[in-house]
Amino acid sequence: MGGVTVQPGTLSEETKAQLLRLEDEMWAANRRGDAEAFRRLVAEDGIAVAAFGVFAKDAIVAQAAENLNPVRQSKLEDVRVLAGGTGCGIVTYRAEIDAEHAGRPVHLSVYATTVWRRQHGDGWMAVLHQQTPIQGGR
Numbered sequence: 331m332g333g334v335t336v337q338p339g340t341l342s343e344e345t346k347a348q349l350l351r352l353e354d355e356m357w358a359a360n361r362r363g364d365a366e367a368f369r370r371l372v373a374e375d376g377i378a379v380a381a382f383g384v385f386a387k388d389a390i391v392a393q394a395a396e397n398l399n400p401v402r403q404s405k406l407e408d409v410r411v412l413a414g415g416t417g418c419g420i421v422t423y424r425a426e427i428d429a430e431h432a433g434r435p436v437h438l439s440v441y442a443t444t445v446w447r448r449q450h451g452d453g454w455m456a457v458l459h460q461q462t463p464i465q466g467g468r
Contacts, residue, residue: 339413346411349419349446352454356444357404357425363397373447373455380461402435403428417448424464439464 341349352371359367368391378385385393409423420443427438445458 339415339418341411341413341419345419349411349421349454350409352446352456353406353421353423353444356456356459357401357406359394360401361404363394363400365391365395368394371456373449373457376455376457376459378459378461381463399429399431401427401429414445419446419448419454420444421446425461439466 355367356371358364359371369387372387372390374387376387376390378390405426406423407426409421412420412422414420422441422443425438425440425442427440429436429438440461440463442459442461444456444460446454447457449455
């Protein structure tokens with residue numbers, strides 16, 4: 331990579347617990363349709379990547395407010411928290427999601443990753459959330 335050096339970082343157990351709480355907070359906000367939580371937790375340059383597109387912060391917040399496909403239950407499994415370098419934490423896991431789509435119940439199984447960046451004065455902010463559907467589900 332042409333002279334680029336990535337410094338491995340470490341995260342304290344306290345920071346790992348904080349990132350897990352933030353991840354849980356985002357999923358709880360998703361269940362509630364809480365757009366203000368997403369406005370507070372997603373960085374201005376944050377994006378979400380899913381099977382149905384790539385979304386900037388404004389679209390993430392708007393989708394949460396509309397809550398057209400409400401998440402009824404979400405369970406995170408095989409959770410890992412990693413350092414992504416100085417001021418960067420990565421939370422990755424498998425999520426089992428029960429939601430509604432067009433008024434009908436659906437179940438989704440996804441591998442998900444959120445990249446969190448420590449921002450001066452704002453604490454940890456999500457800069458990337460990515461989901462990959464798992465074929466065959468559960």
